[in-house]
Amino acid sequence: MLIHKDMKMADVIHLNHHLLHVINRFGIQLGFGEKSVKQVCELHQVPLPFFLEIVNTFHDSTYFPVESMLQFKASELIEYLHQTHQYYLDFRIPEIENYIRRLTNDNSFDEEIKVLLLDFFRQYTHELTIHINKEEQRVYPYVLALEHYLQDNKLEKELVEQLKAYSIHEYEEDHDDVESKLFDLKNILIKYIPQPKDSRILNLILHEIFELEKDLNNHAHIEDLILVPIVEKMEQDFLTISNQDKTL
Ligand SMILES: [Fe+2]
Ligand SMILES: [Fe+2]
Numbered sequence: 165m166l167i168h169k170d171m172k173m174a175d176v177i178h179l180n181h182h183l184l185h186v187i188n189r190f191g192i193q194l195g196f197g198e199k200s201v202k203q204v205c206e207l208h209q210v211p212l213p214f215f216l217e218i219v220n221t222f223h224d225s226t227y228f229p230v231e232s233m234l235q236f237k238a239s240e241l242i243e244y245l246h247q248t249h250q251y252y253l254d255f256r257i258p259e260i261e262n263y264i265r266r267l268t269n270d271n272s273f274d275e276e277i278k279v280l281l282l283d284f285f286r287q288y289t290h291e292l293t294i295h296i297n298k299e300e301q302r303v304y305p306y307v308l309a310l311e312h313y314l315q316d317n318k319l320e321k322e323l324v325e326q327l328k329a330y331s332i333h334e335y336e337e338d339h340d341d342v343e344s345k346l347f348d349l350k351n352i353l354i355k356y357i358p359q360p361k362d363s364r365i366l367n368l369i370l371h372e373i374f375e376l377e378k379d380l381n382n383h384a385h386i387e388d389l390i391l392v393p394i395v396e397k398m399e400q401d402f403l404t405i406s407n408q409d410k411t412l
Contacts, residue, residue: 166220166227169202169212176201176219182375186222189247190215214240222382233390238311238398241391242304248383249296256376257289263369270360277357284352288345295342299387303335307391310398317405324406332395339384346377 167176167183173196177184184194190210205212214236220227264285268278310327353370360366 167201167216167223169216170200172196173199173201173204180223183219183223185251186219189244189251211240218244218386221386225378228385228389230389233386234393236390236394238307238391238394241386241394242307245383245387245391246300246304248379249300252376252379253293253296256372256379257292260369260372260376261285261289263365263372267360267365267369270362272361274358281352281357284349288349291345292342303332306330307332307395307398310395310402314398314401314405327402328406332392332399335392339388343377343380343384346373346380349373350377
């Protein structure tokens, strides 16, 4: 069952509490009272169709309406993707690292394995951070400048040259690397870590990694299947306009 605009927002959380952190990315916090999804979105000035599609792609992994999502503005998508990056780096990753530290405090644990686990996770975090920084510092500013240009048609010649010098095709698809590293980490935990006295914390770490992986997959799908085609279309429009404008 998909989330729809007339459902009470409280019922959305009862239906799938994993959506809470997705909803938070729109600046919407708990305390919905009896308000519907539509009313809560209006209150927070969140575009309802955008909210529903994003939340539903997360709620139902078989739901990914590419055609309708290609109608979204790149800046809307980027704001959501940016909030998602913040969630990974400020909350989800430090939380997993804390759990791993708790596990490594267990004295029955082999010292070498503790070091291996923490090192592997830190290496993964480092790679994820590099990937996110590239998007935040290079890709997203380029896309926002392009959208701004197409909306206003008023740009400094210098900025037009910068836009011409870059293409979304340079946005190397390294999502696969980030995903496979997380898969390796799950396998280390599932297959090779000797069972500690209390395995509950190990189960918890694994659970957190599965949650992060699901979130990252959804995020990468939005970037690869929605953001990139939107930007390709914008680039075509940009080239047409800038080639026609002889002053640029
Ligand atoms: Fe991203
Ligand atoms: Fe990405």
